[in-house]
Amino acid sequence: MPVITIFYYLITAFIVGMLGWNFWHEKKSVNDMILYLLVIVPLLLRILRVK
Amino acid sequence: MNKERTVKIVLVAVIGVVTALGAVPLYRHRHSTMPVIAGPGVTKVIKLSDYAPTLKGTMGDIDVFVMEGKEPGGKAFLMSDTHANEPAGLLALMALVENAVVDKGTLYVALTFNASGSRNTKPGDGYPLYFDIPTEWGQVRFRFGNRDASPLDQWPDPDVYIHYPERQALSYVDGRNTNRTWPGRPNGLLMERVTFAAMELMRKEKVDVAMDFHGAETMFPVTNCIVAPQKSAKIATMASMTVKAMEGFDNHVEPSPGNFRGLSHREIGDYADTLPFLMEAPIPFLDQPTGPKTVKLLIDGKDDFLLSLSKKKKLFVSYDETGWPMDKRVGQHASVALEILKQFSKKNPERSIKLSGFPRYAEIVQNGIGKYFHDPAKADPKSVYFE
Numbered sequence: 001m002p003v004i005t006i007f008y009y010l011i012t013a014f015i016v017g018m019l020g021w022n023f024w025h026e027k028k029s030v031n032d033m034i035l036y037l038l039v040i041v042p043l044l045l046r047i048l049r050v051k
Numbered sequence: 052m053n054k055e056r057t058v059k060i061v062l063v064a065v066i067g068v069v070t071a072l073g074a075v076p077l078y079r080h081r082h083s084t085m086p087v088i089a090g091p092g093v094t095k096v097i098k099l100s101d102y103a104p105t106l107k108g109t110m111g112d113i114d115v116f117v118m119e120g121k122e123p124g125g126k127a128f129l130m131s132d133t134h135a136n137e138p139a140g141l142l143a144l145m146a147l148v149e150n151a152v153v154d155k156g157t158l159y160v161a162l163t164f165n166a167s168g169s170r171n172t173k174p175g176d177g178y179p180l181y182f183d184i185p186t187e188w189g190q191v192r193f194r195f196g197n198r199d200a201s202p203l204d205q206w207p208d209p210d211v212y213i214h215y216p217e218r219q220a221l222s223y224v225d226g227r228n229t230n231r232t233w234p235g236r237p238n239g240l241l242m243e244r245v246t247f248a249a250m251e252l253m254r255k256e257k258v259d260v261a262m263d264f265h266g267a268e269t270m271f272p273v274t275n276c277i278v279a280p281q282k283s284a285k286i287a288t289m290a291s292m293t294v295k296a297m298e299g300f301d302n303h304v305e306p307s308p309g310n311f312r313g314l315s316h317r318e319i320g321d322y323a324d325t326l327p328f329l330m331e332a333p334i335p336f337l338d339q340p341t342g343p344k345t346v347k348l349l350i351d352g353k354d355d356f357l358l359s360l361s362k363k364k365k366l367f368v369s370y371d372e373t374g375w376p377m378d379k380r381v382g383q384h385a386s387v388a389l390e391i392l393k394q395f396s397k398k399n400p401e402r403s404i405k406l407s408g409f410p411r412y413a414e415i416v417q418n419g420i421g422k423y424f425h426d427p428a429k430a431d432p433k434s435v436y437f438e
C-alpha cells in the first residue's frame with residue numbers, strides 16, 4: 001500500500017473518531033446526531049474496507 | 052436507560068438499516084457476473100495480467116478472448132467497456148466472441164476493459180444497475196457500469212492527475228478513467244497498470260490494429276465517428292467512406308489531437324507499432340438535458356428534450372422520433388470494425404485479418420443484437436466465462 005494511502009486511512013480514522021466523539025457527547029439536538037451518523041457512514045465503510 | 056441513550060440507539064439502528072438497504076443492490080451489482088460463451092472461433096482465453104504481473108489478483112485483471120485463424124496473418128486487439136456506461140461496444144464484441152470464426156490472423160478481445168468501472172455506478176445521475184437484451188430464449192442481463200473505475204479499487208484520488216509519462220495535468224477523476232491512463236506503467240495507479248498490460252500485449256504480440264469501442268453524447272461534437280491519429284487516418288477514412296456508400300450510415304473521421312494525452316487513440320500509436328482507432332456511436336442516454344436515465348432511454352435512445360434540441364440544430368447527429376436505438380449503435384460498431392480490418396488487410400496483404408460469422412449493420416438492425424447471444428444454460432460449461 002502506498003504511503004499516501006496509509007495517510008488517507010489515518011485521516012479517515014481520525015475523522016471517524018471525531019464524529020463518533022461528537023455523536024456520543026451530543027445531548028440535545030437529534031438533528032445533529034443524525035447528521036453525525038450520516039457523515040460517518042462512508043468513512044466507516046472505508047476503514048472497515050467493505051467493498 | 053435514559054431518553055438520550057434510547058434516541059441514540061434508535062438512530063444508529065435506523066441509519067444502519069437504511070445504509071444496508073441502500074448497500075445491498077450495489078454490493079450485488081459489484082459482485083455480479085455476466086456469462087459469456089467462448090464461441091467456435093475462440094482458441095484460448097488468457098488473462099491481461101499475463102502481460103503485467105502487477106495486475107494479478109486485482110480488480111483490473113480481466114479475461115482476454117483469443118481467436119486465432121488457421122492461417123497466420125495480422126493481429127488486432129479489440130476492447131469494450133473502457134467506459135462501462137457506453138455498452139454498445141460490449142454487445143458488439145460479445146456477439147463477436149460468441150459467433151465469429153477467424154480464418155486468417157488473430158483477434159484479442161477484452162470485453163470489460165475497465166472491469167472496476169463495469170462494477171461501479173453513478174448514483175447522482177440515477178443510473179440503472181443492469182439492462183436486459185431480449186433473445187429468442189430469454190433475456191440476457193448486462194451490468195451497466197460507469198465511466199470511471201470504482202474508488203473502492205483505486206483510492207485516494209490525487210488533487211490533480213498527472214499523466215505518465217507526458218506529465219500533462221488532467222482532472223483528478225481521470226486517474227480512474229482508462230481512456231486517460233494510456234500508455235500506463237507497471238507500478239502506477241491500478242488503471243495505469245491495466246493500460247500498461249494492454250500495451251505490453253500489443254508490443255509483445257506485435258498487434259497491428261487496436262480498436263476501442265465507445266459511445267458519445269449527441270450534443271458532443273466527437274460523436275458518431277472514428278477517432279484516429281495521423282498514422283491510422285487513411286484506413287479510418289476509407290472505412291468511413293465505405294460504410295457510408297455501402298451501408299448507408301454516417302461515421303466521420305476525427306483526428307486524434309496530438310497534445311491531449313492519455314487517450315487510447317493517441318498513446319497506443321505513439322508507444323507501440325499498432326494503429327489505433329476509437330469508435331464513437333451516439334448514446335442519447337449520456338446527454339445532459341434528457342429525461343430520467345432509464346433502461347428504456349439507454350436501449351431506444353428516444354428523448355423528447357433531445358428531439359426539441361435537434362429541431363433547434365443543437366445536436367451533432369441527425370435525430371428524430373425513432374431515437375437512436377441500441378441495435379443501430381451496435382450495428383455501426385460491427386460494420387466499422389469489419390471495414391477497418393478489411394481496409395487494413397487490403398493495404399497489408401501479408402498481415403491480413405479475415406473473419407466470418409460476425410453480423411454487419413443491416414443484419415443487427417433487422418434481427419436485433421439479442422439474436423447473436425446464446426443460452427449459457429445450453430452451452431458446454433467449459434466454454435462459459437463469467438465477466
Ligand SMILES: [Zn+2]
Nearest residue numbers: 134137265266
Ligand atoms: Zn467513452
